[in-house]
Amino acid sequence: MADRPSPRALPDELPQEEAVTRYRRHAEIPGWHQDALTGATAVVVGVGALGTETARLLAQAGVGRLVLCDPDDVDESNLSRGALFTPADVGRPKAEAAAAALTALVPGVRAEARHAELSAGVGLAELRSADLVLSCLDSIAARVSLTRRCALVGAGLLDAGTHPWGGEVRHYVPGGACFGCGLTPAERETADDPWSCARPVAVASHGASAPVSALTAAWLTTTALRVLFGLTEPAAITRVEPVPGTAYRLAAERDPDCPLHERIEPESVTRTPVAAVDRVGELLALVAADEIALSWNPFGTPPPTTIRLRDAAPDATLASLRVAPRELIPVVVPGDPARTRYLELAAEGEGNR
Ligand SMILES: [Zn+2]
Secondary structure, eight states: OTTTTOOOOTTTTSSHHHHHHHHHGGGGSTTTTHHHHOOOEEEEESSSHHHHHHHHHHHHHOOSSSEOOOOOOOGGGGGGGGGTOGGGGSBBBHHHHHHHHHHHHHOOEEEEEEEHHHHHHHHHHHHHHHHHHHHHOOOHHHHHHHHHHHHTTTEEEEEEEETTTTEEEEEETTTSOOGGSSHEEEEHHOSSTTTTTOOOOOOOOOOHHHHHHHHHHHHHHHHHHHTTOOEEEEEEEEEEEETTTTEEEEEOOOOOSSTTTOOOGGGGGGEEEEEEESSSHHHHSSSSOOOOEEEEESSSSSSEEEEEGGGGGSSBTTGGGGGTOOOEEEEEEETTTTEEEEEEOTTTTTOOO
């Protein structure tokens, strides 16, 4: 992808000799490239039954950096299915509990928790930079939101879901069919758009047992690793059905009317030294008088009423308004869409100052 980091040799925290020993059985697998995993970043969106198992498998395989995003806390009912949760985690944010468990399980892994919904937890520049984005979500609305955000920055997406006795793994490549291509127009409506008042589609989530989640997560992770290794992996939908005992692929067909393929042109993006932890006034200093900088999430005293950042207190931090780390901030000029541009937030501590 656009600014994929070059692979590092091995994580600094893990002595070379220990790492070689840990992964020596991987070296016997045809096509396996441990270094490709060590330097990789995977974003896992949704840290429930499917997400925890997927994150565990990616970390144990040796993926060096995992960004875990989920707005929910661990509930008692998660303990029967979440691969990384213990009773002591009940009430704790899922992303934080999972990140802590991964760090204990795999020394050297960088597991970062984002206790937020996707559009507030992972910025568009992070999705663009990631080597893999994995959707382990439980609703159509959330998947549509992630699909749209990945398309905006040309990021591929691996999506998986479960039903009571089986699962599905969907591999989407940039420019090809997306999750939304298989939906009706009503199902595609989403609130993750600063110019839209559409509400997410309410979709009931279906429960699945731990083994079905683990089976689907294993299939998802196998596909993810092959993508990281550069092995041929077709864009397709794979259905895994333990009952009656089959797995088969379906072609993912592009719908020419699917509106989720809008792309932010790279030349419309300007990098800034401002990070999400910085103040609104610092960002607005980069915006012309006739321009309006927008948030992807409404903010303000409940209920949230505005997406115009100039409506916020200048000394408020962008993060307090639910602006994600490394977000691309839309800047528009009313009546002149050709002047729409984006300001890229810096990573925390990495601004050009
Ligand atoms: Zn589509």
